[in-house]
Amino acid sequence: MIKELTQFIDTVPDVIKERALEPKAGLHILIKFDQEGNADILGSERYLGKKHGETSQFLKECTRKQEAAWMIDTNKCFDLPAKGIHSASPFCVAFKRESWIGGEKYPTDSSKPNVLERLEGYFAKTFDEKFNLDDAERQKAIQFKNFLQKQLDEIINKLPAYKELDASDYIVFYKDEPIGKYIEFKELYIADGLFNTSEFNIEVEGQILGTSNFYNGFNSKKPFLTHQTAAFDITCRISNQEAKALTEFQLYANKRLLPNPLPIFIDEPELTQDAINIFHRDENIKPNHREIISELWKRKGDLGNYYLIYFAGGAIKDFDFVSKFNYHLNKEKETDGSNKPWKVENVTEIKDKNKSMQSTIELHSVFDFERVVIRQLFNNSLVKVDEKKNEVSMRYFDDIDAKYYRPALYTLILKYRKPIYDFIYKSMRNGIGRVQFEDICMTGIMDDLKENKDYSIKAKLNLYFSLYQYFDTNKTTQIMPSKIEDLKHQLAKTLDDVDAHIQTDDQYAFGAGQLIYYLLSKSEAGERTHAVLEPFLQKTNHSHFNEAIANTLMRYKHAIGFDQKRFNKLSSEILGYIPETGLQVLRPLLLAGYFCPNIFYTKKTESQN
Numbered sequence: 281m282i283k284e285l286t287q288f289i290d291t292v293p294d295v296i297k298e299r300a301l302e303p304k305a306g307l308h309i310l311i312k313f314d315q316e317g318n319a320d321i322l323g324s325e326r327y328l329g330k331k332h333g334e335t336s337q338f339l340k341e342c343t344r345k346q347e348a349a350w351m352i353d354t355n356k357c358f359d360l361p362a363k364g365i366h367s368a369s370p371f372c373v374a375f376k377r378e379s380w381i382g383g384e385k386y387p388t389d390s391s392k393p394n395v396l397e398r399l400e401g402y403f404a405k406t407f408d409e410k411f412n413l414d415d416a417e418r419q420k421a422i423q424f425k426n427f428l429q430k431q432l433d434e435i436i437n438k439l440p441a442y443k444e445l446d447a448s449d450y451i452v453f454y455k456d457e458p459i460g461k462y463i464e465f466k467e468l469y470i471a472d473g474l475f476n477t478s479e480f481n482i483e484v485e486g487q488i489l490g491t492s493n494f495y496n497g498f499n500s501k502k503p504f505l506t507h508q509t510a511a512f513d514i515t516c517r518i519s520n521q522e523a524k525a526l527t528e529f530q531l532y533a534n535k536r537l538l539p540n541p542l543p544i545f546i547d548e549p550e551l552t553q554d555a556i557n558i559f560h561r562d563e564n565i566k567p568n569h570r571e572i573i574s575e576l577w578k579r580k581g582d583l584g585n586y587y588l589i590y591f592a593g594g595a596i597k598d599f600d601f602v603s604k605f606n607y608h609l610n611k612e613k614e615t616d617g618s619n620k621p622w623k624v625e626n627v628t629e630i631k632d633k634n635k636s637m638q639s640t641i642e643l644h645s646v647f648d649f650e651r652v653v654i655r656q657l658f659n660n661s662l663v664k665v666d667e668k669k670n671e672v673s674m675r676y677f678d679d680i681d682a683k684y685y686r687p688a689l690y691t692l693i694l695k696y697r698k699p700i701y702d703f704i705y706k707s708m709r710n711g712i713g714r715v716q717f718e719d720i721c722m723t724g725i726m727d728d729l730k731e732n733k734d735y736s737i738k739a740k741l742n743l744y745f746s747l748y749q750y751f752d753t754n755k756t757t758q759i760m761p762s763k764i765e766d767l768k769h770q771l772a773k774t775l776d777d778v779d780a781h782i783q784t785d786d787q788y789a790f791g792a793g794q795l796i797y798y799l800l801s802k803s804e805a806g807e808r809t810h811a812v813l814e815p816f817l818q819k820t821n822h823s824h825f826n827e828a829i830a831n832t833l834m835r836y837k838h839a840i841g842f843d844q845k846r847f848n849k850l851s852s853e854i855l856g857y858i859p860e861t862g863l864q865v866l867r868p869l870l871l872a873g874y875f876c877p878n879i880f881y882t883k884k885t886e887s888q889n
Contacts, residue, residue, distance in 0.1 A: 281599050282492070282522055284587050288544050289525040293553060295560045296537050301343045305329040306377070306450030307441050308342040311427070313420070313456075319427050322456060326441040326449075345372060345454045348462035352527070356473045358405035359398055369465055370406040370413065370421035371455040373399070373428060378447040381433070396429050411468050424455050474523035482517070489517040492526070533591045539572055541590040541598070541705060543583075551576060551586075568672060569705070570647040577607045588706060590677060597677035598701070606707040607645050609750070619644065624652070624746040625761035628738035628875050646704045650674075653747065654700055656739050657720050659728075661685065662693055662700070676701040688727035696720060714752040718744070718868075725871060726817070732809040738875050744868060764790075764872055771879060774853060775846040785859040789866035792854050793873020796829065798847070798880050802836040813874060820863055826855050847880060 310322040323338050335343075349372035351357040359365035364379035378384040381394050403425045407418055436442045436451060445451070475481060475490030482489050518526075532538050539559045545551040558572050567575075577583055584604035590597045608619040621642040630638045643649050651672060655663045664673045676697050682690050699711035721744040728736045748759040767790040774780045774787070782788050800812055819825040833851065840847060859866065 281587075282518055282526065284544055284546075285529050285589075286522050286525040288552065289528050291549055291553065292528075292532070293556055293560075296532055296556065299537055299560070299563075300532055300535055301340075301347060302535075303327040303335065303339050303343045304346060304374070304450040304452060305448070306445060306452065307436070307439065308339060308346075308452050308454070309435070309439075310338075310342065310454045310456055311424070313423060313427075317423055319431070321435065324439055324441070326444070342452070342454060344459050345462050346374070346452060348459065348466045349374070349454075352470060352473050358402045362393070362398060364395060365398065365402050366450075367452070368469055369462060370403060370417070370424070371457045371462055371465070372453065373402070373424075374450055374452040376447070377445045377449050377451060380436075380451065384447050396432065399425050399429055406465075410471075411465060413465075420455075428453060470524060470527075471520055474520060474527055488520045490520070490523070492516075492518050492523065534594060536566075539567075539569060540592070541569055541588050543573070543586045543588055543602075545586040547585055551580065551583075554579070570650075570672070573605070573607070574645070574647070583607070590701075592677050593679075600702075600706055602706050604707060606709070609643055609646060609649055622649070622747060622750055623761075624742055626742055627745050627761050627764040627872065628741050629877050630735065630738050630742070646707075650704050653743055654704075656736070656743060657724055658693060659689060659724070659736065661689060662697055674701075686727055686731075688723055692720060692723055712751060714748065714757075717748065717751040722868065726814075729810050729814055729817075732811060734810065734875075737810070737871075741868075741872055741875055745872065759868070764876065767869070767873075768876065768879075771850075775849050775879065782853045782857050785861040785866060786869050788854065788857045788859050789863075789869035790873035791850055792825075792829065793870045794876075794879055795850050795854050796832070796870075797874045797878050799829070799832045799836050801878070801881075802839040804839075817867060817870070822859050822863060825863055830855060850879075 305327055307324065307326050309324040312320050312322045314320070325336060325338055325342075327335075327339055349367045349369035351366050351368040354363040354366070356368075357363055357366060358368050364385070365373060365375050367374040375395050376383070379386060379395060381396075386392060386394050403421055406421060407413060413421065432453070442451075471488060475492070533540075537560075539555055543552060543555055554576060555572050558567060558575055561567075573583065582604075584602060586602055586605075587599065588602050589599050609622045610620045612620045614620055621644045624641040624643065626638045626640065632638050641652060643652060650663055651665055655665055662675055664675075665671075666673075675693075680690065680693060685693070696712070696716065699708075699716065702708035702711050721740055725737050725740050725744075728740070745759060745764055746761050748757075749755075752759070763786070767787060770787055771791055771794065774782060774791070782791060796813065796816055800808070803812075816825065816828055819828060863870075
């Protein structure tokens with residue numbers, strides 16, 4: 281991974297480097313000393329962050345100095361242990377408003393050493409021999425320090441912008457020195473500061489090697505995290521050039537200047553550049569991975585041989601190699617040469633807001649699968665689609681708080697979000713097979729029953745019966761939309777033909793679902809819910825199952841006419857049939873029978889068509 285990221289940084293486009301240069305929100309002040317040592321404020325300006333608008337030339341110049349004067353992190357700053365001064369240069373002093381006297385962290389009555397008192401130690405760190413400051417440069421640094429100690433408070437209080445600063449805003453003083461001076465000191469500062477610790481640094485052929493600090497902590501002070509029996513102290517070392525490149529990558533990732541996930545193509549680096557250029561094509565609109573890959577696919581027609589990196593929350597969550605990316609769900613071709621789509625049929629006959637039957641949904645790409653199927657199966661919790669803004673957000677690697685989810689859904693998300701991510705983004709199709717797909721569908725449906733989510737249950741049944749065939753690669757079970765249609769016709773024939781009878785376990789399960797729905801619909805309870813179906817689904821023995829149906833029939837017999845021949849026929853067929861297949865296996869067809877339009881509430885012509 282280190283090698284690939286280092287090579288990637290070497291080819292980062294200028295647009296990223298330019299957008300990475302952003303002033304810290306707060307007050308920026310430039311100081312110049314004349315030959316007599318008198319100080320003068322050359323300029324000052326407050327940067328408002330995202331609300332600022334166009335950045336002035338003054339702030340742009342300050343930003344270049346800021347980037348060359350900033351600390352690596354608080355553990356390697358020059359203000360330990362307070363960690364309040366975030367610059368690391370003899371030409372710059374930067375701290376937050378909250379760290380200044382009277383701020384939230386340093387009230388006026390605080391006994392802690394304030395910034396002015398800590399400047400002595402700060403500048404002493406810059407005088408370390410490894411930074412190669414000559415006597416003249418040290419004298420200039422002392423001059424800058426003395427000036428700040430005497431006049432810093434007076435200067436900022438005279439500036440109107442100071443009173444408007446938020447607690448988290450910075451106050452940054454720059455000494456008017458050439459940018460080359462800033463960069464020269466920064467290079468020496470980061471030479472070994474980019475490593476986790478200098479304890480294991482070695483020099484090989486003029487190059488410093490040390491332990492990586494890239495998304496990595498050092499465990500020397502935490503015995504419970506260290507190897508107690510290992511014969512070595514560290515696993516590997518990286519060069520200072522690699523450490524610098526990794527730090528640069530971390531900067532770009534934290535500032536969200538890279539697509540996420542990020543594809544790094546090995547043999548065709550120009551595709552990586554294309555992906556980044558697409559991402560930065562419009563400064564105000566950031567296309568997602570779906571849009572970037574879709575555009576690359578249209579240009580190239582075939583994608584593969586690349587690394588895919590997902591980073592979030594200041595850490596790399598996933599890094600993997602994609603040998604070949606399968607954009608289309610189906611490999612089979614239409615007569616015109618295009619790929620056949622996966623189709624989601626409306627087997628439960630859901631109607632839209634206009635009372636019209638919902639049409640068949642065609643899924644062409646893995647991203648269609650993500651936006652339609654995964655969104656529905658996980659109740660808009662794993663993949664969330666904002667239709668109004670046309671935005672999609674995913675939670676494949678986010679921290680998820682269990683208190684916001686029902687236990688079953690929470691477990692499903694944690695169990696399957698990584699295999700689903702691999703299925704969609706890395707074309708690892710073997711991670712989700714028929715067993716996993718059925719588990720996701722059935723667990724979700726059973727959970728929705730408790731919440732009486734009628735639409736969600738029917739939508740998931742449509743997904744289950746329509747897509748099961750694509751996950752059942754061995755074709756062990758014939759589950760597909762046409763099967764439900766056949767069961768509807770067979771049931772109608774059984775009820776209307778004296779000589780027709782239930783012949784298969786599938787017909788039995790579907791018919792039982794229809795019968796149970798009709799019986800429960802006769803309940804006169806004030807608020808009826810689908811939760812009453814759960815006791816039937818919990819039965820594992822067919823005799824107990826039929827007994828539960830018989831008891832329900834006895835409970836509601838007063839509401840059913842004596843001469844309802846079709847009802848009488850179905851009741852006798854169900855109660856007299858002994859299935860060979862276990863009820864748990866038949867459960868999907870039982871649910872389909874229950875949630876499909878009931879044959880007793882549809883016109884005979886409809887049920888026969």
